[in-house]
Amino acid sequence: MNDSPRRKELIRLAAQLFVQEGFDRTTVRMLAQEMGIKSGSLFHHFRDKQEILAAVIEEGTQNALTLARAALDDAGSDPLSRLHVMARAHLDTLLTDRNAHVVALYEWRRLDDAARDHLTHLRDAYERLWNDVIDEAIEAGLVAGDRALVARFVLGALNWTVRWYDPDGPRSPEQLADELVNMLTRRS
Amino acid sequence: MNDSPRRKELIRLAAQLFVQEGFDRTTVRMLAQEMGIKSGSLFHHFRDKQEILAAVIEEGTQNALTLARAALDDAGSDPLSRLHVMARAHLDTLLTDRNAHVVALYEWRRLDDAARDHLTHLRDAYERLWNDVIDEAIEAGLVAGDRALVARFVLGALNWTVRWYDPDGPRSPEQLADELVNMLTRRS
DNA sequence: GTCTATAGCGGGATAGAC
DNA sequence: GTCTATCCCGCTATAGAC
Structure with a gap:
């Protein structure tokens, strides 16, 4: 895969549009304009529109996974603390970045079969992190x-x-993440 | 508005397709085929594709509202009981019916401004029911x-x-609804 | 109320020059 | 790597016969 900064930037712009408009309603002409090129030039960077979606979703999921792992490393072994950092990391990728991870969650079913196969293991790895943290919270x-x-x-x-x-x-x-964790773990 | 059983049936079929494929990817030809007519004939029943979406969402929200009110009437005044029946009614419209209410939630932003204006009060009424039930649960x-x-x-x-x-x-x-309520209201 | 036929548009994608 | 030009397709919606 191509990892150039140029490509990264194009993916970032695509993610933004996919969140704003939805994948189906985002045209290649819109994407090209946002990237400052003409629509024909877009296909020098991506085989087709599907490949852009797959790239965005890979980026978004990989990013969430990396952030979550880093957060858990810092969190130590306290189950409540681990739950907190996971919730914070998750909302950070969704609400602060406001980009690729949102597309990964909301446009997953627009992926074609090949892309889904390729990306499933990434998504599963992220969900496994969550399952582990929830397990620990339940046991505690x-x-x-x-x-x-x-x-x-x-x-x-x-x-x-x-x-x-x-x-x-x-x-x-x-704060949102903390309020959710409080709701789950405390009685008034 | 037209309330004929024929129209109701068309709306039901449209809701099913909108859930399966999403609004944007559902073509008027697909809708017509599912209804057993040709695509041109569809526009005898609806002005345009947008109007079908608005009709589905109105149906779905109205239905959820009616069901929730009935459930609350049966539930008495116990806050836990009221929370239970609301959760059950909500999941019933989403998972059993698997139709119009799902469209209302997931395709809301595809409504044009006029339709959104017209339907907002319905959605707000439904959310108000929820807010009241949550209020009671917190106070209790x-x-x-x-x-x-x-x-x-x-x-x-x-x-x-x-x-x-x-x-x-x-x-x-x-069962799902009950498990959620248990998670919210009980410690292990 | 449904049909056939089609207008009119905008979409994804390609070719070849620069 | 970007441009212009354009193909080809499928979409929404309309018109008029039945």
Whole structure:
């Protein structure tokens, strides 16, 4: 794969448009304009529109994975602390960056079969991190329920923030993450 | 508005396709074929494709609202019971019916401005029901946190089930709803 | 209320010059 | 690596016969 900074920048711009408009409604002409080139030139960098989507999603998932691993390394072994940093890292990739990871979550089903096959292991690796952290939290008595279900509910709550979060509102992504963890682990 | 059973049936079929393929990728030809007519005939029933989307979303939201109100009427005044029936009703419209309410949630932003204006009050009425139930739950000490945030997190967890729920899996929508409420209101 | 036929447009993608 | 020019296709929507 090509890893040039130029390509990285194009992927970043594509991610932004895919979030704003959705993959289907983003035309290659829109992408080209945002990149400052003509639509014909776009196909020098990518075989087709699908490949752009795959590149964005790979970038977004890889990034989330890297950030989560770094956060867990810093977090030590306390289950509550690990839950906190995972939630913060997740919302950071979704709400601060506001880019590739959102596309990975919301446009996954637009991938063709080949791309899905290639990217599934990446997504699974990220989900495994979450499952482990949830497991530890359940064992420590911080939260109750079935591991797989708790993970899906928590990720659902986090992923849905994309739909309503206002960056100009009163709360930072970090605060949001902390409030979710508090809701899960504390009684009033 | 036209309320004929014929129109209702067309809306039902459209909802199914919009869920399967997404609004943008559903063509009027696909819609017509599913309805057993030719694409030209479709425009005798709807002005344009947008109007079909608006009709589906109105149907889905109205239905969710009606179901939730009925459920709350049966639930009495116990806050935990009210939370349970709301979660069950919500997942029922999303996972059992698998239709119009999913479209309302996932294709909302594809509505044009006029349709959005017209439908906002319906959606708000439904969200108000949720906010009230969450308020009562917080006051009763069942769950901790800011009202608006808790509501959004809970709805996020529920809405995201559409992405992973397997109707052939081990759990019914009702069980799912109950497990979520348990996670929120109990410690292990 | 449904049909056939088609207008009119905008989409993804290609070719070849520079 | 970018340009211009353009092909070809499928989409939404319309017109008029039945």
